[in-house]
Amino acid sequence: MANTDAQPVDTSAPLAQAWRNMPDVRGHFGPYGGRFVAETLMAPLEELAQAYESARNDPAFMAALDADLADYVGRPTPVYYAQRLSRKAGGAQIWFKREDLNHTGAHKINNTIGQGLLAARMGKKRIIAETGAGQHGVASATVAARLGLECVVYMGSEDMRRQATNVYRMRLLGAEVRPVESGSKTLKDALNEALRDWVANVDDTFYIIGTVAGPHPYPAMVRDFQAVIGRESRRQMLERCDRLPDAIVACVGGGSNAIGLFHPFLDDEEVAIYGVEAGGDGVSTGRHAAPLSAGRSGVLHGNRTYIMQDENGQISATHSVSAGLDYPGVGPEHAWLKDIGRAHYVDVGDADALAAFHECTRIEGIMPALESAHAVAYAQKLAATMREDQIVLVNMSGRGDKDMASVAEAAGESL
């Protein structure tokens, strides 16, 4: 049976849609978002926006997406009550939304399945992607393999070093991984390089952006494909607990797993929403990746949002133990949710994330991705301040197998 949760247009929830009704027709979330690109990309972006609009209103496309999410990705993913972790934290129940159980090991495939089907529908022969931790690159290479499309993945050379296993996985899947040596050699530079490729090859190439950033329609489109996380969670928590969670928590780099969980809950005012940025060595040290906590409004990668930048408007270098959070910008919808106060954005540093990684692994037998470990760490802190009958739902956005080398390095060990 096809998974009916895969509808990008959600009509199941109450009608007060003020917060779920963004962006406007030109891709603005309040003052954020939009389309800040060189003129060459304006026409392709408009073409993409129209193709996506047509696809999401086409029952055949949505049925194909539903079927793939069910049979290929393995949805719906379960929600899991992490009892031992909850007891350890002392306070509210901590539940996980198990996106780590998706095919390829993270939430990223929800989006690449959607954009891959759209690429095929548009007749594109080649897909390109940027990747940080490598999860989006793997998910893109996977979809390309299945659809028979050529695939090129741009990845910062520093990230290739940190995520060597994922680089090999992409190559096994038939993708070409192109190292990016410019700038800080991480995710932001990979995104620049993918945009350059797209400008030069717009006729036959579809650019699968992996997060809810970039020019319109990417932030809205990626959110729609990821919102299956929140729609399932909402229904599952009602089924299992007969109520919505009191708080939902997700890590935020660009912010795709977070917005996927948050969006269907935006109009449930009784649900508190927490996005967890990467505090790195500590926000006060400047070595972090927390633009919502310590950045300011600016324009990068085609959209206006919170950005880490210096006093001259140059983009700052970022740091996080987790490559997937190591990004100086953040999706424009998060910027807007912060400003209107609907979501709270906090930060967790490298040390606390690593501690949560080890604790979750040892007492739950679930090895979180280092990205997701940031959310687990905050959920432990938050749960400790809440009553035992309350519920915190954490997005376990990916599994930690890819992070073995980083974890060992942080512990002073080698594999």
Add this chain to the structure above:
Amino acid sequence: MTRLATRFDTLREQGRTALIPYITAGDPAPDATVGFMHALVEAGADAIEVGVPFSDPMADGPVIQGACERALAAGTSLSRVLDMVAEFRERDAQTPIVLMGYLNPIDRLGLDTFSERAAAVGVDGVLIVDMTAEEAPEVAPTLQGAGLDAVCLIAPTTGDARIERICANAGGFIYYVSFKGVTGSSSLDVSSLAEKIERIRAKSALPVAVGFGVSTPDNAADVSRVADAVVVGSALVRQIAEHGTDRSATEAALRDTLSVMRRAIDEQDNSTGEARRA
């Protein structure tokens, strides 16, 4: 009348095509740029595009990315670029200057502050690569209010309706991106240029400059047959990269590279003129 309009009027009367070199300000060091600019004028530049370095120049190829990285590492900021223009103006009050860059540094300084200061130091036009009329309708009027021309990009992918909208806001000249790609690529297709430029001329009386793919004197001559101005960037920036910190050698190389382009364009202009007279 602005310096850009005056310069293009003069060239039009003479039947000549403008040659507009681009260099990234502050590459390899902030105190090198003004000397480079004077050298370019001596070698036949009709106007100069001064690139404002940005950490994430997503429309530029590796050559100009490298220039941005060197300039930023040497401490170049938008404020210092404005200082360079002021210093250039001490010796040259005629050559039009267009600043080309990305939105975020201007956004950070503040559009109003930037516009006032740019006009005060003698900037003539501003081209913001990642800015479109739809996103910030206030940008062109603010620049114009300060006496600056808002130079706009048109691309091969730009449809007729957008061409009209872009031309309505534009000033100085229209910058036509000669192909789909980033700066410094080498896939110039001159035959397809003519048709697109005619479509732009149908919507605007502004001169049309062509850039992004002009790397050889032959390219420059070809483009001058159909365009009002030829922009040369990466070919010059490459010279700066190759000569490192040797200023006089760099200035000589910039002069050589540009003057060969100048001659190629002038020869083409002369033969076009003779063909017309015949």
